[in-house]
Amino acid sequence: MMVVSAVILYMSITMKRFDVTDPAGGSFLPAVISLIMLAAAVTTLIKTWRTAKLEKDASEVTNTKVNEPSLKLNVTVFYYLLIIIGFVIILPYLSFIYAALIFLVGSMLFLKNISIVKNLIISICTVFVFYVIFQQFFNIVLP
Amino acid sequence: MENVLSFLIPFYNLELLLLVALGTIAGIFIGAIPGLSVTMAVALLLSLTYTWEVLPALALMVGVYIGGVFGGSRAAILMNMPGSPASIATSFDGYPMSQRGEAGIALSLTTIYSVVGGIIGVIVLALAAPLVSQMALLFAQRDYFLIAILGLLLVGSLSKGMLSKGIFIAGLGVIIGVVGMDPMTGAPRFTFGSLQLMTGVNFVVAVLGLFGLSEVLYQMRELHKKGNVVNVRGLFIPPIAMFLKFLPLSIRTGVLGVLIGALPGAGGEIAALISYDHAKRSTKNPTHPFGEGAHEGVIAPESGNNAAIGGAMIPMLTLGIPGDAVTAIFIGALFIHGLQPGPLLMTNTPDLFWVIVGSSLLANIFLLIFGLLVVSIFVKVVTIPKQVLLPIVALITIVGAFAINNSMTNVYWVIGFGIVGYFMKVNNFSVGPLVLGIILGPMIDVSFRRAFMEAGNSLSNFFLSYFTSPISLVLLVAFLFTVLSQTKAYETLKGKVLARKS
Numbered sequence: 133m134m135v136v137s138a139v140i141l142y143m144s145i146t147m148k149r150f151d152v153t154d155p156a157g158g159s160f161l162p163a164v165i166s167l168i169m170l171a172a173a174v175t176t177l178i179k180t181w182r183t184a185k186l187e188k189d190a191s192e193v194t195n196t197k198v199n200e201p202s203l204k205l206n207v208t209v210f211y212y213l214l215i216i217i218g219f220v221i222i223l224p225y226l227s228f229i230y231a232a233l234i235f236l237v238g239s240m241l242f243l244k245n246i247s248i249v250k251n252l253i254i255s256i257c258t259v260f261v262f263y264v265i266f267q268q269f270f271n272i273v274l275p
Numbered sequence: 276m277e278n279v280l281s282f283l284i285p286f287y288n289l290e291l292l293l294l295v296a297l298g299t300i301a302g303i304f305i306g307a308i309p310g311l312s313v314t315m316a317v318a319l320l321l322s323l324t325y326t327w328e329v330l331p332a333l334a335l336m337v338g339v340y341i342g343g344v345f346g347g348s349r350a351a352i353l354m355n356m357p358g359s360p361a362s363i364a365t366s367f368d369g370y371p372m373s374q375r376g377e378a379g380i381a382l383s384l385t386t387i388y389s390v391v392g393g394i395i396g397v398i399v400l401a402l403a404a405p406l407v408s409q410m411a412l413l414f415a416q417r418d419y420f421l422i423a424i425l426g427l428l429l430v431g432s433l434s435k436g437m438l439s440k441g442i443f444i445a446g447l448g449v450i451i452g453v454v455g456m457d458p459m460t461g462a463p464r465f466t467f468g469s470l471q472l473m474t475g476v477n478f479v480v481a482v483l484g485l486f487g488l489s490e491v492l493y494q495m496r497e498l499h500k501k502g503n504v505v506n507v508r509g510l511f512i513p514p515i516a517m518f519l520k521f522l523p524l525s526i527r528t529g530v531l532g533v534l535i536g537a538l539p540g541a542g543g544e545i546a547a548l549i550s551y552d553h554a555k556r557s558t559k560n561p562t563h564p565f566g567e568g569a570h571e572g573v574i575a576p577e578s579g580n581n582a583a584i585g586g587a588m589i590p591m592l593t594l595g596i597p598g599d600a601v602t603a604i605f606i607g608a609l610f611i612h613g614l615q616p617g618p619l620l621m622t623n624t625p626d627l628f629w630v631i632v633g634s635s636l637l638a639n640i641f642l643l644i645f646g647l648l649v650v651s652i653f654v655k656v657v658t659i660p661k662q663v664l665l666p667i668v669a670l671i672t673i674v675g676a677f678a679i680n681n682s683m684t685n686v687y688w689v690i691g692f693g694i695v696g697y698f699m700k701v702n703n704f705s706v707g708p709l710v711l712g713i714i715l716g717p718m719i720d721v722s723f724r725r726a727f728m729e730a731g732n733s734l735s736n737f738f739l740s741y742f743t744s745p746i747s748l749v750l751l752v753a754f755l756f757t758v759l760s761q762t763k764a765y766e767t768l769k770g771k772v773l774a775r776k777s
Binding site: 133136137140143147148149150155156157158159161162165166168169172173175176179206208209212213216217219220223224228232235236239240243244245246254258262266273274275 | 439440442443446447449450453457459460462464465488491492493495496660661662663665666667669670671673674677678681683686687690694697719720723724727728732734737
């Protein structure tokens with residue numbers, strides 16, 4: 133949070149064609165906001181330290197796990213994100229119908245608990261309905 | 276009087292009646308589908324009705340507008356994915372209600388009180404349009420700045436847990452909101468030299484990513500976890516005592532909604548958030564704590580955002596100023612049909628104004644009928660396995676992002692916002708303040724700079740200007756009170772006063 137605030141502040145100060153001290157300029161307000169963000173980041177840090185200390189003390193007594201900030205992706209989430217990115221990559225090449233069909237069938241296979249027959253029926257129906265609604269009724273040009 | 280009676284035309288003209296009905300039901304479903312915005316639907320309708328007569332075209336668009344704003348709450352309640360920005364506040368308590376097995380009650384309550392709010396909006400539109408529009412005309416740039424800041428102060432209500440995290444995220448939202456070409460000088464800001472960023476970050480894309488894709492990813496973590504079985508009730512009609520209990524709140528938030536809706540730029544989303552905040556502050560004993568499924572938490576934003584429709588139409592029809600994105604498209608529709616929105620519209624074609632009023636009232640009646648009848652259809656959505664629902668939602672989100680301007684770039688943005696939103700949720704950051712910042716950022720930026728220039732480029736004159744007009748003074752007092760009400764000192768004082776009273 134502090135790094136993000138500092139980067140925004142730096143960008144506001146060094147912004148071309150604007151003087152950061154001029155309230156009528158385009159960089160004054162972003163600079164003020166970045167300072168407020170910085171203050172909020174420092175407050176959050178202090179509060180988190182205090183909470184972590186209290187949790188640590190409590191965990192030593194109750195032997196429970198302490199909650200820590202996480203940047204880790206859950207395995208299912210990670211693989212599903214890859215499936216979505218794969219869909220987005222093939223979308224312009226295969227056209228909406230084929231890409232969406234592959235995406236839905238693949239997604240339900242990956243997520244399990246749905247029989248292959250059900251999977252195919254749901255996927256085909258969904259793609260057909262969406263195609264009709266978007267393309268034919270709303271005239272949206274699908275990829 | 277003859278003109279006033281024109282408002283009955285949609286009630287007896289079969290074509291208009293059917294178009295309003297079709298528009299309302301279509302709007303409810305479009306609004307309910309995350310990724311399909313009411314703005315997009317009305318914009319598409321504008322192209323489809325290009326060759327139509329003006330009255331049928333407007334009747335259909337009014338139906339879609341009113342149905343669409345309402346429909347957004349269906350997905351907010353059932354899936355925690357607001358179908359429209361105006362339904363963000365509804366998800367705070369609507370989704371916990373759904374998880375508690377009260378999806379049917381939440382859907383019915385929001386329907387009934389949406390109609391209450393909607394009718395308040397129509398009444399104000401019909402009776403007080405000139406007065407409210409004149410008041411909005413008196414607002415100076417400093418007042419718009421304060422209104423936007425007041426909206427941003429809602430982070431106190433929106434941030435779940437730590438307020439400082441909410442302030443940080445709201446600030447980040449404001450920065451994202453001002454990315455692109457500076458509207459006053461044309462110079463680039465936070466664009467990293469990218470030409471694509473010159474047009475700014477599309478708000479719809481941010482909402483799709485933060486509320487759509489991030490929710491899909493977040494729910495993947497608990498895919499195999501068995502949730503509580505939702506107690507599904509098809510049609511729930513609240514008893515008279517229950518209806519009357521919440522009526523004063525819905526009237527108050529309806530009036531708030533219509534006033535906010537009348538302000539240019541402040542649409543249904545801000546009306547809903549301020550209404551939610553009002554309910555939170557004014558309700559001493561909610562049915563459940565706010566954020567955990569309070570009935571008041573779904574009633575207030577829904578009556579507020581539906582009332583805002585009537586409010587948004589006031590400056591649109593009387594001054595030619597759009598109250599929100601949808602009314603901006605309406606203005607385009609009026610131009611296409613050779614009409615001049617503004618003060619002359621009511622003088623030259625008063626029957627048109629009254630037909631719009633009549634269509635709005637009729638759409639609210641259809642809203643009540645369809646909203647209550649299709650409850651069971653919407654409730655069935657939550658019984659669909661996540662393994663089926665989540666890929667479909669992901670597909671709609673991506674196609675919805677593409678459909679904004681037929682560009683894959685928006686799809687990449689949605690994925691980016693989806694990942695950011697996922698990590699925010701995992702680390703207990705609320706995405707609400709970020710969206711609020713993105714909405715209000717440009718308004719804060721431009722109104723502050725214009726107000727500063729109006730005050731002769733002097734900060735002292737800028738601050739003193741708040742004491743020169745009664746409107747500015749009232750807004751300043753409201754601002755100071757809102758700031759004070761979020762401090763610990765105020766909470767302590769309030770606790771002492773309440774203790775003394777009891």
